[in-house]
Amino acid sequence: MIKRAIGLSGLLAGALALASCDMMPGGSDAPELDIPEVEPGELSVDTMKDITRQLSSDEFEGRMPGTKGEELTVALLTERFEAAGLQPGNGDSWVQEVPLVEITGKNFAPLTITDGETDLVYDFGSEWVGVTYREDASTQLANSELVFVGYGINAPERGWNDYEGVDVTGKTVVILVNDPDWESEDLEGTFNGKAMTYYGRWTYKYEEAARQGAAGALIVHDTEPASYRWNVVESSWSGPQAYPARGDNPPPMTNVNGWVQKNVAREILAAAGQDLDALSSAAKKQGFKAVDLGLKASTSFENDIRTFSSQNVIGILPGSEAPDEYVIHTAHWDHLGRCKPAPDGDDICNGAVDNATGTAALVALAEAHAKAGPPRRSLVFLAVTAEESGLLGAYYYASNPVFPLDQTVGGINMDAFLVAGPSKDVTVVGPGKSELDAFLNAALAADGRVPTPNPNPEAGYYYRSDHFAFAKQGVPMLYVDGGEDLVEGGREAGKAIADDYRTNRYHGPKDEFDENWDWSGVMQDLQLFYRIGRMMAESTSWPNWNEGDEFRATRDESCASSETGC
Incomplete structure (x- = not known):
C-alpha cells in the first residue's frame, strides 16, 4: 500500500x-x-x-x-x-x-627545481611521484615556472578563488592537500570545518589545475590532512594507472600530476625565499593571492600504454x-x-x-x-x-x-x-x-x-x-x-x-x-x-x-x- x-x-x-x-x-x-x-x-x-x-x-x-x-x-x-x-x-x-587505458610510467628522471644557478634534485618514489593522464609515449616537463596556489580551489559559490589574478598557463602549480579549514575542531566554516569537501580531494585539484591551463600540478603531502602516509601515495602512484578512454573531446589535462614530500616542498619554497608554514597559514584566509616562486621545474619519463x-x-x-x-x-x-x-x-x-x-x-x-x-x-x-x-x-x-x-x-x-x-x-x-x-x-x-x-x-x-x-x-x-x-x-x-x-x-x-x-x-x-x-x-x-x-x-x-x- x-x-x-x-x-x-x-x-x-x-x-x-x-x-x-x-x-x-x-x-x-x-x-x-x-x-x-x-x-x-x-x-x-x-x-x-x-x-x-x-x-x-x-x-x-x-x-x-x-x-x-x-x-x-x-x-x-x-x-x-x-x-x-x-x-x-x-x-x-x-x-x-x-x-x-592503462598507462605505466618508467625511466623516471628526477624532479629538478632550478633558479637558473642552483639545482635541487629529487628522486622518484622516495621524494616525489608523478603520472600523466595523456596517452603519450613520453612525458616531459621542461623548465616550467612554479606557482604556489594555496589549496588550488576555485569555488564561486563559496566566494573563493585561489587562481584569481594569476595566469598559470604552461606553468606548474604547487598545491596544499585538503581544504582551508581542515584543522577546525567542528564542522563550521567556509569549507565545512574539519569535514573534507570535494575541493580537498586530489582529484579536484588536478582537474582544476588542468582547467586553468597548468602544465603540471604538484600536491604537498602532509599525513594528517591527507589521512594517509607517504607510503600510500608512493604505492598508489607508481606502477600501472588505469583510466577510462576519453574519446575525441577529452577534458583539459596537465602533462604531469604528482605529489612531493612535505620536507621537499619546504626546501623548494625556501629556495624561493618563502616559508611553507607562513604560506600555508596565509592560504587558509579568503582573498589569498597565488605566489610566483621564481623557480622552474623539469622532469621526464616514458609510458607503456595498454588498451582493453x-x-x-x-x-x-x-x-x-x-x-x-x-x-x-x-x-x-x-x-x-x-x-x-x-x-x-x-x-x-x-x-x-x-x-x-x-x-x-x-x-x-x-x-x-x-x-x-x-x-x-x-x-x-x-x-x-x-x-x-x-x-x-x-x-x-x-x-x-x-x-x-x-x-x-x-x-x-x-x-x-x-x-x-x-x-x-x-x-x-x-x-x-x-x-x-x-x-x-x-x-x-x-x-x-x-x-x-x-x-x-x-x-x-x-x-x-x-x-x-x-x-x-x-x-x-x-x-x-x-x-x-x-x-x-x-x-x-x-x-x-x-x-x-x-x-x-x-x-x-x-x-x-x-x-x-x-x-x-x-x-x-x-x-x-x-x-x-x-x-x-x-x-x-x-x-x-x-x-x-x-x-x-x-x-x-x-x-x-x-x-x-x-
Missing part, C-alpha cells in the same frame, strides 16, 4: 540533526518533498548467500577486470538479473562496454507511470584478482565482503522490487567495473549515461556489507549534502533505527566510492554503511568487528565467504535500501543537493537545460 502522508516538514528536525554532524545542512526554506510510505520488501537471504558465495569463490579468481573472472561475473549477473524479472538496461544488451575493454552490467525495471524517470542502484562487481599471498600461499583476493556482498544486493533488491510490481518510476540496477582502479566503470557511465542524468532522480550506492549482526543504527557517509537525507530518515524511522554520522569526516570518504562519479555530474546520491552500535555488544563490538576486517581481511586473500556468517544485519540494511529506493521511485519529487553544496550548481545547470527531467 502506498501513502503520501509524509512530507519534509515531518522529517526536517531529524534531517537537520543529522546534517549538523557532518557537512552543510539544508536551509529551512527547503521545499516540501513527496515521500511515500512503502511496505517492506520480500528480500531473499538465500540470494545474498548464493551470489556472494559464487562471486567470491576461487573459480572467479578475484574478479579482476579483463580476466576469466570478469567473464564469469558478467554471465552470472546477466542470468540473475533476467531471472529476477529485469529487462536489459542498454537497449537489447545487458552490458555497457567500458574502454580502458571491461563491462558494466545494467538491468532495469521499467516504471509504470513515469518510465523516463530513473532511480539508480550501484555496486562494483570487481576486485583485485591475484594479489600478495597470505602466509598459507593463498594469492586470490576473493573480495567476499568487498564487494561480492554489494553486487549480490543488486540482485536481491531487483528480485524484491519485481515481486512488488513496477513502481511509478523506473529502477536501474548498475553493477560497475574497475572501482578498485579508481571508480572507472562508474566514471565511464556517468560520462556516457545510458539513461540521461537530468532524468535520473538520484541513487544509492552499496559498497561492502560488513557481516556483523543487527545494529541500532547505520553509518551515513556525507550526511547533510542533499535532500535525500529526508528519504533516508523516513526509511530509518520505519525500521526503528537511527543515523550515525561518519566518524571521520576529515577523511573525505564520500568522495571515494562509485556514487561520487554521479555526484560530480550533479546526481544526488546516498552512501550508507552498516551500523556501529550493534544490538549485541554495542559500539565496542561493532568497532572490534570493523577493526578485525580492516586489519586481517580488507584487500587481502582472507576476505572470503564464511558459511557461518550471521546475515541478519545485512538483511536489515538491505531492507533499508529497499525502502529508500521504493520511496524515491514512487515519489513525484526531484530531490536536489542542499544550498551551498559543491554539486548543487552542476545539478541546477542540468535541470535548467532539461525539458523532460528535473
Whole structure:
C-alpha cells in the first residue's frame, strides 16, 4: 500500500540533526518533498548467500577486470538479473562496454627545481611521484615556472578563488592537500570545518589545475590532512594507472600530476625565499593571492600504454507511470584478482565482503522490487567495473549515461556489507549534502533505527566510492554503511568487528565467504535500501543537493537545460 502522508516538514528536525554532524545542512526554506510510505520488501537471504558465495569463490579468481573472472561475473549477473524479472538496461544488451587505458610510467628522471644557478634534485618514489593522464609515449616537463596556489580551489559559490589574478598557463602549480579549514575542531566554516569537501580531494585539484591551463600540478603531502602516509601515495602512484578512454573531446589535462614530500616542498619554497608554514597559514584566509616562486621545474619519463575493454552490467525495471524517470542502484562487481599471498600461499583476493556482498544486493533488491510490481518510476540496477582502479566503470557511465542524468532522480550506492549482526543504527557517509537525507530518515524511522554520522569526516570518504562519479555530474546520491552500535555488544563490538576486517581481511586473500556468517544485519540494511529506493521511485519529487553544496550548481545547470527531467 502506498501513502503520501509524509512530507519534509515531518522529517526536517531529524534531517537537520543529522546534517549538523557532518557537512552543510539544508536551509529551512527547503521545499516540501513527496515521500511515500512503502511496505517492506520480500528480500531473499538465500540470494545474498548464493551470489556472494559464487562471486567470491576461487573459480572467479578475484574478479579482476579483463580476466576469466570478469567473464564469469558478467554471465552470472546477466542470468540473475533476467531471472529476477529485469529487462536489459542498454537497449537489447545487458552490458555497457567500458574502454580502458592503462598507462605505466618508467625511466623516471628526477624532479629538478632550478633558479637558473642552483639545482635541487629529487628522486622518484622516495621524494616525489608523478603520472600523466595523456596517452603519450613520453612525458616531459621542461623548465616550467612554479606557482604556489594555496589549496588550488576555485569555488564561486563559496566566494573563493585561489587562481584569481594569476595566469598559470604552461606553468606548474604547487598545491596544499585538503581544504582551508581542515584543522577546525567542528564542522563550521567556509569549507565545512574539519569535514573534507570535494575541493580537498586530489582529484579536484588536478582537474582544476588542468582547467586553468597548468602544465603540471604538484600536491604537498602532509599525513594528517591527507589521512594517509607517504607510503600510500608512493604505492598508489607508481606502477600501472588505469583510466577510462576519453574519446575525441577529452577534458583539459596537465602533462604531469604528482605529489612531493612535505620536507621537499619546504626546501623548494625556501629556495624561493618563502616559508611553507607562513604560506600555508596565509592560504587558509579568503582573498589569498597565488605566489610566483621564481623557480622552474623539469622532469621526464616514458609510458607503456595498454588498451582493453571491461563491462558494466545494467538491468532495469521499467516504471509504470513515469518510465523516463530513473532511480539508480550501484555496486562494483570487481576486485583485485591475484594479489600478495597470505602466509598459507593463498594469492586470490576473493573480495567476499568487498564487494561480492554489494553486487549480490543488486540482485536481491531487483528480485524484491519485481515481486512488488513496477513502481511509478523506473529502477536501474548498475553493477560497475574497475572501482578498485579508481571508480572507472562508474566514471565511464556517468560520462556516457545510458539513461540521461537530468532524468535520473538520484541513487544509492552499496559498497561492502560488513557481516556483523543487527545494529541500532547505520553509518551515513556525507550526511547533510542533499535532500535525500529526508528519504533516508523516513526509511530509518520505519525500521526503528537511527543515523550515525561518519566518524571521520576529515577523511573525505564520500568522495571515494562509485556514487561520487554521479555526484560530480550533479546526481544526488546516498552512501550508507552498516551500523556501529550493534544490538549485541554495542559500539565496542561493532568497532572490534570493523577493526578485525580492516586489519586481517580488507584487500587481502582472507576476505572470503564464511558459511557461518550471521546475515541478519545485512538483511536489515538491505531492507533499508529497499525502502529508500521504493520511496524515491514512487515519489513525484526531484530531490536536489542542499544550498551551498559543491554539486548543487552542476545539478541546477542540468535541470535548467532539461525539458523532460528535473
